[in-house]
Amino acid sequence: MNTPLAGKAPTVLLAAVALFLVVVMPSLNAAGVVSDFTLNTWGKYVCYAILAIAVDLLWGYTGLLSLGQALFFSLGGYMMGMHLMLMIGKLGAYKSDLPDFMVFLGLKELPDFWQPFYSFPFAALMVLTVPAVLAVIFGYLAFRSRIKGVYFSILTQALTYGAALMFFRNDLMMGGNNGFTDFRTVLGADLRSPEIKRALYLASAISLTAVFLFCKWLTTSRFGLIQRAIRDSENRVLFSGYSAANFKLFVFVISAVIAGIGGALYVPQVGIINPSEMMTEKSLEAVVWVAVGGRGTLIGPILGAIGVNYLKSWATTEYPDLWLIILGATFVIVVLFLPKGLVGVPAQIKAIIDRRKALRKDRADDLAEITPSPEAE
Amino acid sequence: MMPRAPRNPVGFGRWILAFLLCLALLLPAVMAQEAARKSAREIIGEAAITLDADQQKALVGTLADADPEEVVQWLKKWKEGEIYLFQNADGVDVAVTLEGDPDAEDKFALSALATGKAVTGPDGAVMRATKDELYLADTDSGLRKVMKGVTDRIALASTDYKKRLQAVQDTGLEQDPAKLVLLEQRLAVEQDTQIRNALAEAIAMTKLRAEDAVVRQAAVLELGDMGSIAAQGAIKTVRAEAEKAGQVSLVAACDKAQRDIESHISRVNTVGTLFRGLSLGSVLLVVAIGLAITFGLMGVINMAHGELIVVGAYTTYLIQNLFAAGIKMSPFGLKIDIPGMNLSGGAWDCYFLVALPASFLAAAGVGLLLERGVIRFLYKRPLESLLATWGVSMVIQQLFRLVFGANNVQVESPAFLSGNWTVNDIVFGWNRVFVIAFAVLIIFLTWAVLNKTSLGLLIRAVMQNRGMAACMGVRTERVNMMTFAFGSGLAGLAGAFLSQIGNVGPNLGQNYIVDSFMTVVVGGVGNIMGTVISALGIGMADQSLQQILGNPVLGKILVLGAIILFLQWKPSGLFATRSRSLD
Numbered sequence: 001m002n003t004p005l006a007g008k009a010p011t012v013l014l015a016a017v018a019l020f021l022v023v024v025m026p027s028l029n030a031a032g033v034v035s036d037f038t039l040n041t042w043g044k045y046v047c048y049a050i051l052a053i054a055v056d057l058l059w060g061y062t063g064l065l066s067l068g069q070a071l072f073f074s075l076g077g078y079m080m081g082m083h084l085m086l087m088i089g090k091l092g093a094y095k096s097d098l099p100d101f102m103v104f105l106g107l108k109e110l111p112d113f114w115q116p117f118y119s120f121p122f123a124a125l126m127v128l129t130v131p132a133v134l135a136v137i138f139g140y141l142a143f144r145s146r147i148k149g150v151y152f153s154i155l156t157q158a159l160t161y162g163a164a165l166m167f168f169r170n171d172l173m174m175g176g177n178n179g180f181t182d183f184r185t186v187l188g189a190d191l192r193s194p195e196i197k198r199a200l201y202l203a204s205a206i207s208l209t210a211v212f213l214f215c216k217w218l219t220t221s222r223f224g225l226i227q228r229a230i231r232d233s234e235n236r237v238l239f240s241g242y243s244a245a246n247f248k249l250f251v252f253v254i255s256a257v258i259a260g261i262g263g264a265l266y267v268p269q270v271g272i273i274n275p276s277e278m279m280t281e282k283s284l285e286a287v288v289w290v291a292v293g294g295r296g297t298l299i300g301p302i303l304g305a306i307g308v309n310y311l312k313s314w315a316t317t318e319y320p321d322l323w324l325i326i327l328g329a330t331f332v333i334v335v336l337f338l339p340k341g342l343v344g345v346p347a348q349i350k351a352i353i354d355r356r357k358a359l360r361k362d363r364a365d366d367l368a369e370i371t372p373s374p375e376a377e
Numbered sequence: 378m379m380p381r382a383p384r385n386p387v388g389f390g391r392w393i394l395a396f397l398l399c400l401a402l403l404l405p406a407v408m409a410q411e412a413a414r415k416s417a418r419e420i421i422g423e424a425a426i427t428l429d430a431d432q433q434k435a436l437v438g439t440l441a442d443a444d445p446e447e448v449v450q451w452l453k454k455w456k457e458g459e460i461y462l463f464q465n466a467d468g469v470d471v472a473v474t475l476e477g478d479p480d481a482e483d484k485f486a487l488s489a490l491a492t493g494k495a496v497t498g499p500d501g502a503v504m505r506a507t508k509d510e511l512y513l514a515d516t517d518s519g520l521r522k523v524m525k526g527v528t529d530r531i532a533l534a535s536t537d538y539k540k541r542l543q544a545v546q547d548t549g550l551e552q553d554p555a556k557l558v559l560l561e562q563r564l565a566v567e568q569d570t571q572i573r574n575a576l577a578e579a580i581a582m583t584k585l586r587a588e589d590a591v592v593r594q595a596a597v598l599e600l601g602d603m604g605s606i607a608a609q610g611a612i613k614t615v616r617a618e619a620e621k622a623g624q625v626s627l628v629a630a631c632d633k634a635q636r637d638i639e640s641h642i643s644r645v646n647t648v649g650t651l652f653r654g655l656s657l658g659s660v661l662l663v664v665a666i667g668l669a670i671t672f673g674l675m676g677v678i679n680m681a682h683g684e685l686i687v688v689g690a691y692t693t694y695l696i697q698n699l700f701a702a703g704i705k706m707s708p709f710g711l712k713i714d715i716p717g718m719n720l721s722g723g724a725w726d727c728y729f730l731v732a733l734p735a736s737f738l739a740a741a742g743v744g745l746l747l748e749r750g751v752i753r754f755l756y757k758r759p760l761e762s763l764l765a766t767w768g769v770s771m772v773i774q775q776l777f778r779l780v781f782g783a784n785n786v787q788v789e790s791p792a793f794l795s796g797n798w799t800v801n802d803i804v805f806g807w808n809r810v811f812v813i814a815f816a817v818l819i820i821f822l823t824w825a826v827l828n829k830t831s832l833g834l835l836i837r838a839v840m841q842n843r844g845m846a847a848c849m850g851v852r853t854e855r856v857n858m859m860t861f862a863f864g865s866g867l868a869g870l871a872g873a874f875l876s877q878i879g880n881v882g883p884n885l886g887q888n889y890i891v892d893s894f895m896t897v898v899v900g901g902v903g904n905i906m907g908t909v910i911s912a913l914g915i916g917m918a919d920q921s922l923q924q925i926l927g928n929p930v931l932g933k934i935l936v937l938g939a940i941i942l943f944l945q946w947k948p949s950g951l952f953a954t955r956s957r958s959l960d
Contacts, residue, residue: 065760149760153763154678154894158891159937159941280891284767291764323775325771331765335764335765
């Protein structure tokens, strides 16, 4: 089952994309050809691409459509955001050591669970740990009771919805409605300087490459084989003596961690994180990227995330009223007519041409049979 | 106008003095007689220029017999300082009101209070003056008390049921012993049981201020028996005083009354919570029943279900406008102008009865298009139908925004759905009662369609075994179409209903989509009865948790958590459809 969905993108193309993202873009920016704003936007796209890979690992490779990946993405973002909030220090509007929203809520001292976030390594660890722990708990419950297919989707949607409701509350001490914003420094450097922006972009692009290579290795290993077997027929996997639940749980956790990394890189570049980032719509949007790019491939989600968001940036300025219609219609068309996404288009065209050829050949053969050759007589 | 004593000629000395004294004593009574024939404006006009405080109070006191509405209106103006005194050319004070807007010199046209006619000068022109040139007819606290007495008396006798009830309750809360007589008089003539109860409560509350400790104790116990929520604070005060004064039995009575009232409150809350839970459950049920058909029976994940609800809600909005002022919109540069019927009252209320079938048909139509255009290609790929319908839902949402605007639109409830019914302090809103009845009706209709019609038979046959049904000559494509349209129509009905209990906006559907999917999953896919039970269960759990935790959002989060745990125990919902197939 390697070929139909996971069509092999030529290595040259992959290398070209990686080279473009990691080397060309930042060099052009340093040379002044690409503006800081554009680079920052691309940094955002790259983080989205990481999220898209996380979605694809679950959906394209394991057949689990999770509508909760935006939750893990935001959780990673929130963990990084907590550290960045504390780094604002006395520069905030209230000139207090506490983050502004806490002063606003009338807090006198930092809640205990915020204390360790003064340390960057701890925050970085939490970026990985918190999404993973949530994924373990939820995944264990869901896969143990063999919830699958659309039920899994609906449950993850409910999980996301519940979590968003929770983060909207002020007494969670996570900024409530407004979330975290107004970040100043990271690791002692000014977040607003072009150098740091470039460094953040570079970190995102390198992370994306690393995530890509990791997933490439994972999906081509024996593990990946079982993963795809689960997607295609879970019962046969079960009957062959594999514990499908454990495999699914493992993929779910890996995917959550990848999404978390994406979120953690996203927040310092965008400068804001709030509960609307974890709504179901965001998860579904990530699913759109994967569907458009081509699920079951690793290059597809990257192309999809960058392409759709590029389109979004353009359409929301040119046709703000029509953007949602364009996005929705794209989605319907892709689902109906391009099940393998953009990556699958060449194969689809080839299939059509082949069918035409076969048809023509058949017809020619038929004609040959019907018209008896005069020599035969 | 006022009888004035003539100048005091020296000779009559003492006689005249005696006469004057008599006159002064008689004066109020005489004036009252005179006043009864006068209108409220005249009396107030007169009272306003009277300098003597006692005479003024007496005059105001006579107002209780005048036209109630006029009295309330003008006394209010007096209290709020809208009545001025103006000295006319003859040097006589006249009470006036200011008419219209000030002119360039800040002068107002004057109108005499007593007659309501413009004040004219010697030349016949309307007199004008600035506020500074006039004296404000002010009121002191003594006079205001008398005014309050008059308005209270008027309110207690009001012919309007609601106003009378409100007046009785307000008077009870004032606890003014002077008003006891007033309340008792009213009780003697009052016919309505509910107001009689309120009067009894008000009287008991007023008696809490009685001098006699025995009367107070009796009143306290009476209030306890009534379970009077309003009296809680007053009883607390009585208890504190009694404790200070060392009246042991009164303190005990207060404690007992407080316990009684508290148990009454908890009873009211419990019943109220159950009622709200039932109505929320019914809302969920109405919203989820369409989904139970499209998702439960057909297995189609229709993420645009919420938008079908909105289609129904906006249809109701349009029908409402059609019955009123008409529809004026200009979406996409098209000018739509449909004249309305400009109905009001009972005829306008009927719009809802038209809106119900209209919203069913509109949503069913959209559902039909959706099925033909998108879903029929995806019956074998449920995950993809989820994604495609989500795309459709975004498109529809945005279309709504473009056509109706991003803001909520106002749908007014017909008179028979607004208002409420209070029994024993428990409030039953008509619209909530209605949703329960509506849910019962829809369930019955759905059940009847599925079990008693030939369409229902075909639907069940196709859902159970598509291949076999097709072999028997059932046109499965057509059945799919009809089933989906039916489920969508039910969503439209839900929308018509939701428009009565909340705002109608492009995002309305999104608020319900998660809840309704949860309801169907918990109920057990493919089982209408399961949906009913799970909707009521989730509604009850939600409302009870809200009551216990005192926080709606936390309650909702707990319910979502509970659902996830529940599915551990019963992964395929309350009523699982048994099947031998593995997937």
